[in-house]
Amino acid sequence: xxxxxxxxxxxxxxxxxxxxxxxxxxxxxxxxxxxxxxxxxxxxxxxxxxxxxxxxxxxxxxxxxxxxxxxxxxxxxxxxxxxxxxxxxxxxxxxxxxxxxxxxxxxxxxxxxxxxxxxxxxxxxxxxxxxxxxxxxxxxxxxxxxxxxxxxxxxxxxxxxxxxxxxxxxxxxxxxxxxxxxxxxxxxxxxxxxxxxxxxxxxxxxxxxxxxxxxxxxxxxxxxxxxxxxxxxxxxxxxxxxxxxxxxxxxxxxxxxxxxxxxxxxxxxxxxxxxxxxxxxxxxxxx
Ligand SMILES: Nc1ncnc2c1ncn2[C@@H]1O[C@H](COP(=O)(O)OP(=O)(O)O)[C@@H](O)[C@H]1O
Ligand SMILES: [Mg+2]
Numbered sequence: 001x002x003x004x005x006x007x008x009x010x011x012x013x014x015x016x017x018x019x020x021x022x023x024x025x026x027x028x029x030x031x032x033x034x035x036x037x038x039x040x041x042x043x044x045x046x047x048x049x050x051x052x053x054x055x056x057x058x059x060x061x062x063x064x065x066x067x068x069x070x071x072x073x074x075x076x077x078x079x080x081x082x083x084x085x086x087x088x089x090x091x092x093x094x095x096x097x098x099x100x101x102x103x104x105x106x107x108x109x110x111x112x113x114x115x116x117x118x119x120x121x122x123x124x125x126x127x128x129x130x131x132x133x134x135x136x137x138x139x140x141x142x143x144x145x146x147x148x149x150x151x152x153x154x155x156x157x158x159x160x161x162x163x164x165x166x167x168x169x170x171x172x173x174x175x176x177x178x179x180x181x182x183x184x185x186x187x188x189x190x191x192x193x194x195x196x197x198x199x200x201x202x203x204x205x206x207x208x209x210x211x212x213x214x215x216x217x218x219x220x221x222x223x224x225x226x227x228x229x230x231x232x233x234x235x236x237x238x239x240x241x242x243x244x245x246x247x248x249x250x251x252x253x254x255x256x257x258x259x260x261x262x263x264x265x266x267x268x269x270x271x272x273x274x275x276x277x278x279x280x281x282x283x284x285x286x287x
Pocket of ligand 1: 174
């Protein structure tokens, strides 16, 4: 029986679905909770091959934890879904934008600043409303819609008080005039597998399912498919959720997620996404 390792620091609906899908596909899934182990990074790393497996699906919720584990496993010559560079890029919104624009994927207008003075200048250039986001983060956390200069000052001052180096990298984006939804396209390898709309809940402008956003089916048009594949390739490819918004000037990609939550996509489309992820991991084994 083939064995695939699932590294997970939290068993969510998605991880449970992967466990079932592995068993449906005749694969033994070996679960490793990184909270309970340590890894040697001196000497011979090849022993890691015994404790893990040739293919590892790394689904750590913690970006930095996941990244460090992938770095170590790849040095031990294991194949990780997703690879280190893909996770590194997708976990950081500036790095993602840079990869996307190099591949000519349309993105919202975005400015980056490094101090309060710089960010206020950036906001004057951008105009209001504008969106401020942490460069590393998910579930819409600490993302704010800034309506005017006074609220900008208040938000930036509070952020300065949180002594966190990453929160001092200010990511400012135009507020995209979109319908009250965004679009998530799941890409697995070279296939765009499914798409869903995510509608914002009544009390929030953000559409994250973690904030109560509702997933509805979305037709995977040729345009969406091409854009999602182009975006996925731009960041290095793998199992990726390409999130985009319908702007007056066409579809813009605002994020590519490397640790994909696919519950909403499954319920909206009925597609066996966990099964497809397991089958992709098995195909990787043969390469
Ligand atoms: N520039 C924007 N204009 C309008 N809405 C946005 C913009 N950026 C993000 N949003 C909304 O906020 C949500 C979270 O933003 P996102 O960039 O995906 O960050 P996160 O990594 O926290 O999910 C998006 O799904 C979207 O609904
Ligand atoms: Mg998002």
